[in-house]
Amino acid sequence: KWKGAPEMESKSGWSFKPRGRLNYDAVAVSAPSSTGHDDGFSTEARRVRIGASGDVPGGFGYKLEVNFAENEAEVTDAILTYEDKGLTITAGQHNAFHGLEEMSSSLFTSFIERTAFTDAFNLQRRIGLSAQYQAGDILLQGGAFTHNMNDDADQQGGGDARVVYSPKMGETQLHFGGSFHYTNLDNTDNTVRYRQRPEVHATSTRFVDTGNFEATSETGYGVEAAAIMGPFHVATEGRWQKVSRPGLADPTFFGGYVEAGFFLTKGDHRTYKKGIFDRVKPANPVGKGGMGALQVNVRYDYLDLTDAGIVGGTQNQYDISLIWTPTDHTRLLFGYAHIELDDAVYPTASGSTSYGVDSFGARAQIDF
Amino acid sequence: KWKGAPEMESKSGWSFKPRGRLNYDAVAVSAPSSTGHDDGFSTEARRVRIGASGDVPGGFGYKLEVNFAENEAEVTDAILTYEDKGLTITAGQHNAFHGLEEMSSSLFTSFIERTAFTDAFNLQRRIGLSAQYQAGDILLQGGAFTHNMNDDADQQGGGDARVVYSPKMGETQLHFGGSFHYTNLDNTDNTVRYRQRPEVHATSTRFVDTGNFEATSETGYGVEAAAIMGPFHVATEGRWQKVSRPGLADPTFFGGYVEAGFFLTKGDHRTYKKGIFDRVKPANPVGKGGMGALQVNVRYDYLDLTDAGIVGGTQNQYDISLIWTPTDHTRLLFGYAHIELDDAVYPTASGSTSYGVDSFGARAQIDF
Amino acid sequence: KWKGAPEMESKSGWSFKPRGRLNYDAVAVSAPSSTGHDDGFSTEARRVRIGASGDVPGGFGYKLEVNFAENEAEVTDAILTYEDKGLTITAGQHNAFHGLEEMSSSLFTSFIERTAFTDAFNLQRRIGLSAQYQAGDILLQGGAFTHNMNDDADQQGGGDARVVYSPKMGETQLHFGGSFHYTNLDNTDNTVRYRQRPEVHATSTRFVDTGNFEATSETGYGVEAAAIMGPFHVATEGRWQKVSRPGLADPTFFGGYVEAGFFLTKGDHRTYKKGIFDRVKPANPVGKGGMGALQVNVRYDYLDLTDAGIVGGTQNQYDISLIWTPTDHTRLLFGYAHIELDDAVYPTASGSTSYGVDSFGARAQIDF
Structure with missing residues (x-):
């Protein structure tokens, strides 16, 4: 059985599948040159991952993936699982339940990078022990x-929870959800930092950035909604991140987006599975007489890192992307973003911190 | 053919098998708080390994495993082999012949961590060229x-040798062995350091520690004995590590243990192969109507790092572990250790260096 | 289908193959002791690579390899490809078109290390987008x-091109080629450094070394010719590297070699494919009643790193190697090099920078 790579199976319940993905980006960033951060053109291996997943008889399983893109080896997923009917127990490093955009694979998202708040609020995989239960649409x-x-960081403790309701209305897949996040920072060096790149990742410049500040805990709330109607999809999320500070006012930062997309090629559509977006499988792929799937997406993306005396900056970002999916396991993405900044970190020569930044990104992607 | 992962074979003598293992630990360490090292709770990805092994026609073979757990990539095994009847030639990084406990896979040991001397004496894989020969029970x-x-270390040179006699007496598997180790440190920066954690690995505190001291060579001697009698097993080892120092008295450090274990589930037993403990295969695994194997183990573990003017400390450690092995390739371990220290590195508020430390550890394990 | 490891294929155009290689070296370097670099014996894991390659229906493919030998994870190849008849488009990190010796796999070269100029001129894989087109012998x-x-280096930009003409004259495979290289260094820290080890890699001593110097661009020209006539082969290359410096004379460095080899075992010969040397497949391998292939090679290797006021040194290197290839995927190499240096970096006690260095290397190699 092939899922990008062969999935080997035995009758007694064993399975094994190699895993991998390659993302190469070529990007350009244009900012007022007097900011000193008109970064121009750069290239990057965005993701170079190898791994494996499999089942072990008795309901057990594992998934293991390592990323080699950042000039070192970083474990992404490394989990042991136990499944029994609708219940899944997971131990190890995995995505906490940070909402639709963060939990959907980067292989299947609508833009080159996820919405600004996912990086800004440090939503990432963590070592943990979790349970999931699916009952019908819940x-x-x-x-x-x-x-x-x-992270070399000290131990943190915390919890995450998420509820999703995903009914089907005729042919339309609906999705509604809410999530909660808490991290106790008492045991760490007690600082957090929220910041975000101008959409593309190959630059290391962040125009919005709170800098490091003391904190004792993070509390996050997210709401999410989405729909897939044939070739159309829409999705929106909002996320509030409240940070408790010792002896100071507690800021609440906010990020949110609305996106909509449309397939230009007949018969193509986004897919959905277990509370997240899944793989696009072109109706007429290259190599079988077709030209693959062609999708156009637009997004309005907002991030506010200024509150309670902390001035991290605010950005209103407008995205458009064109995605060509020749086959199930290959993609080419092109994206343009215009970002309107207020209270940006880098002032212009005239001292202004309100200005526009543009970025363009192209990505070649393959996975197995 | 499945051995955790598919082992692919051709008629002409090729084979290939992916390899991997995941160990997640949650641990707690309790020490007198005035030592400043009452570390409390922490979690850790203890081992995240991916690799492959295979045969090449003509008697050749290879094994390759990389560990990603410590926030970097570390090669564990990376060997080329040649086999002809009882003879095996191995080139590359592999376990030198440091005795039963060190050479048995961490997948099959009776406690969360190996006996104290194995880490304390820096017993580890090294690049080398070795030969093994099996003739009957020898x-x-x-x-x-x-x-x-x-290690970034400079080149060291040395040799290791081991002899094992493993007769069967009726149904009882016996094991007797002796080993010798020598490392010339003349080419290195000439220092060694022996130290050990309080059984669990997720803490970085070592209560016994010689500190760095000048050395020109290490000479080690080990004796070992073990028996497997149905559901019971016993094992014991002693190891002396003599360090030559330039112009100073040569200390000899010592470590040793006695352990015994018993399977509570019917039909289960430890296994033994080529001079080391092998995989436990539950008689009635989960997923086939059984509940897997349940094993209780106790150990007395001794380590003395004080001699010839070097005061690294002494510890008497008492361990108990409970191991649940649901299937051949999954394990849950729970362990408690009480450690009585003398000449510990961290004194209490009253200046005492003799006190007790307790540790608890839980591990989830899967391998393929 | 086996190519060292199983190559799994589906009827619809999928394929997957694990990849890996292990090289272990034991070397010795002998230099005048008063240079302080009479390095003596050392060992090294030269290459420890794991990866995978495969095809995706529609003409797409990928190749991914990571090297773990240098105490960290380094991506070697990481490419996405698209093939249509004679045309191949490649995106990602791959060998730029730096000539026959650099582009042929290290698994198949005639000496333990490639000719001196390949390392000296920093010929290596780079992230890029390339096209290849094969039409008959062109x-x-x-x-x-x-x-x-x-590399942590900043972004560089540049281009590479190569033309190969490879006619067959009866049973003789001929090869003629030329290549061009350009790198713009304006965006980097503007320095380059050319240097080279005394043939073997396990030492970190370089007797020829320009040191860092300011540069704005590199321009390279290469010519190459080779022939395979039954058990014989000859190959030769020359390469000029011109460096533009700001406000100073522009040096042009040069390297070149001539090598010849001969198989002592009947029926064995080098192979050639798509402009580079390919795998040697012994006519009578070990394990099938034969003793594998035995090959003797000699090489004269020249490198001149002194020009336009930069005195990096000059070396005339004489190599001999003996290669035993027991089976398709295993090799043992033995090599001896005598190197005559002028303007060497490390003077002798008498102040001389003209002296001889000898090196010996042995390698065990397996790949899949």
């Missing part, structure tokens, strides 16, 4: 999480 | 070894 | 390349 997810194993 | 092992490739 | 290759993803 999905319940919750777990206790510590830290990401690639 | 196993001869020897080789020349340099350094571990993950 | 092969055209060209692409735009930036930097190697394992």
